[in-house]
Amino acid sequence: MATVDPTLVAGVPLFAGMSVQEREALLREAQAVRFPKGATVFQQDTDAHSFFVLLHGRLRVFKLTPNGQQVVVRFVAPGEVFGVAAAIGRTTYPGTAAAVVDSVALQWPSASWSRLVAAHPALALNTLHTVGGRIQEMHTRVVEMSTEQVERRVAHALLRLAHQAGRKVETGVRIDFPISRQDIAEMTGTTLHTVSRIISAWEERGLVESGRQKITVREPHKLMLLADGADE
Amino acid sequence: MATVDPTLVAGVPLFAGMSVQEREALLREAQAVRFPKGATVFQQDTDAHSFFVLLHGRLRVFKLTPNGQQVVVRFVAPGEVFGVAAAIGRTTYPGTAAAVVDSVALQWPSASWSRLVAAHPALALNTLHTVGGRIQEMHTRVVEMSTEQVERRVAHALLRLAHQAGRKVETGVRIDFPISRQDIAEMTGTTLHTVSRIISAWEERGLVESGRQKITVREPHKLMLLADGADE
DNA sequence: CGTTCCCTTGAATGGCGTCAATACTTGTGG
DNA sequence: CCACAAGTATTGACGCCATTCAAGGGAACG
Structure with a gap:
């Protein structure tokens, strides 16, 4: 398991309010993975095995409708958490994430989530903030599409x-x-x-x-x- | 402060996975409030002083656009948490909640949130699940409006x-x-x-x-x- | 019993999707 | 290095779904 440069993740919201030791403990459990341009990080409706933080690059998250139309959910920027399906109580990913450019992400097994949260309460709160922010974005989108x-x-x-x-x-x-x-x-x-x-x-x-x-x-x-x- | 009948809140997701004592500790801090039909529970863009659980009735949550159009965000059913602005890191309510029929809600001061979460970790996780579920609903809505x-x-x-x-x-x-x-x-x-x-x-x-x-x-x-x- | 709120239904307009054809740009393989 | 294929973008013409405009009817409430 490759060691991750701690300075890379200094500003990541998921780790906000944590001590250096806490951050390092989490990073030790993470795995850095490379996704070349065009690669799929995870696929809609498949088992939500992991959650991620994007280090470099850009991802496109989209949903596919039954009749084949795509809807872009969002673009993931470096520093953001994504694939948090397990954290919000889902067993599968609600959408597909694909690399728009060569990208690198940190990856944790979803199975570790509850243990990690128990050991690092800030994890749940930070995720809550992130998810809350996304709700707002979706609200904005709905309002715009409606009016x-x-x-x-x-x-x-x-x-x-x-x-x-x-x-x-x-x-x-x-x-x-x-x-x-x-x-x-x-x-x-x-x-x-x-x-x-x-x-x-x-x-x-x-x-x-x-x-x-x-x-x-x-x-x-x-x-x-x-x-x-x-x-x- | 009125005591709340614990059987009323047995199935409330916010309290999932808590012991009876834990639930009671939380309920002791809550205040039950009545909102007659038509009353406003909280107003868009005002200070998010409290978060709530609906006991009886039904609420209509909506957003008002700059040019006066309304968009319904959702209807709140009994048992649901609402007004969790503070929990997701906001200082104001992003929408207005109004009682569609005579309603009763439990109310906690937002200021207590961080203390309550520290004492009851399940609170953060349960809220995370709730908020996660709402994201999904919004996604569905965006997909439908798009396609x-x-x-x-x-x-x-x-x-x-x-x-x-x-x-x-x-x-x-x-x-x-x-x-x-x-x-x-x-x-x-x-x-x-x-x-x-x-x-x-x-x-x-x-x-x-x-x-x-x-x-x-x-x-x-x-x-x-x-x-x-x-x-x- | 009047006022207010909600619902219905017609007619006309137009924003935007659909269909269609073409041009351009990038990458690939011969 | 050129030719071709595949993906992306542009633009016109047409038509329709849904909004807008307009008018009136009915239920609920004080």
């Missing part, structure tokens, strides 16, 4: 992406991983065609700059005006 | 209501609390007009039976066929 039309939803989604995965470049803020029109469509409940049209229109207005699986926000402020109700 | 059209969404919502709040009557399963077309619209991301049309059509086909703020499902099975993809 906003497509262009605004896409604008909100893009701004959120820029916030959680944006990298400053000369011309603006670039989404730091390959993301397609289809992905954005699956995040906002629309079709890639509509997303394409919307982004084309934005590009014409100079709000964004985009290409194959890449988007740069040029004018975050103007996009925000569009996302909330500037006009009308 | 299904209105009639199916309404069918799914109604079936879920029948399941969580259905009471068997001669003609079928009746939703056990007053619920309007508007409510269903706010649960499914549509308008009361569309819901009204849909339910009228169902009534004509003998699937349901409805009136002012009341719905009875006559043919759950046929409604399920409609909800998932029977025709096409």
Whole structure:
């Protein structure tokens, strides 16, 4: 079992409020695993054998409907916990997680969860906070899908992406991983065609700059005006 | 402070896995509060002073958007925890909870949360499970809103209501609390007009039976066929 | 018995999905 | 290194589902 550099996990919320010793005890039980771009980390409806913390890279978590449509649940950023199915009382993963770029994660067996929680109460509380944060995100999404039309939803989604995965470049803020029109469509409940049209229109207005699986926000402020109700 | 009948809370998930003594210790700190029909239990964006368990009645939790639209987050059934904002690390309530019928809830000060959790580790785990279950519900909702059209969404919502709040009557399963077309619209991301049309059509086909703020499902099975993809 | 709230139903409009065709970009194998 | 295949993106045309606009009816409550 490879030893993990403790500095790598200094800021991980899952370990918040723990002593160095406590963190190290947990890390000793973890296994670092590499997932090349495109690899599946876990699959929907299969046994939830492990839970994870992402160290490097980016994951795409999605759900597959009975008739084959995909819905993107979220993108996992480094430092985040994921695959916590066991912790919330499930025996299978509710979605599939796949590496969007080469990624590295720490992995613990789900079977160890209750023992780890008993030894480290902060684990349960930190997970509770994380899961709570995700509920809020889902609430936001439901509210947006219920009350906003497509262009605004896409604008909100893009701004959120820029916030959680944006990298400053000369011309603006670039989404730091390959993301397609289809992905954005699956995040906002629309079709890639509509997303394409919307982004084309934005590009014409100079709000964004985009290409194959890449988007740069040029004018975050103007996009925000569009996302909330500037006009009308 | 009124003493609470322990048999009332025997099946409450929040207290799962606790000894009788532990339960009683927690109950001693709780306060039972009555909320008449229409009363507000807590309000969106105000200080999250307490968390609750519903003993009797039914609550409607909703969010208000900046431009005044409401979105129903969920209906709270007896036995459920709610208002757990503090537990997930928030300082304000993300939504408003109002009594749909006369209701009674147990109430604990949020300030006591960390002390209670330290004394009763099961509290954190049980809350984690509850919150985890809610995430799943929200996921389901997002998937449905992304991939299904209105009639199916309404069918799914109604079936879920029948399941969580259905009471068997001669003609079928009746939703056990007053619920309007508007409510269903706010649960499914549509308008009361569309819901009204849909339910009228169902009534004509003998699937349901409805009136002012009341719905009875006559043919759950046929409604399920409609909800998932029977025709096409 | 009037007022308020909830429900119903028609008609018209339009946002966005569907269908269809084409272009571009990246990676692969010969 | 070029040709081809596969994946991604663009754009037009068309049509429909559901919202919007509008009007009226019925049940509940004081």
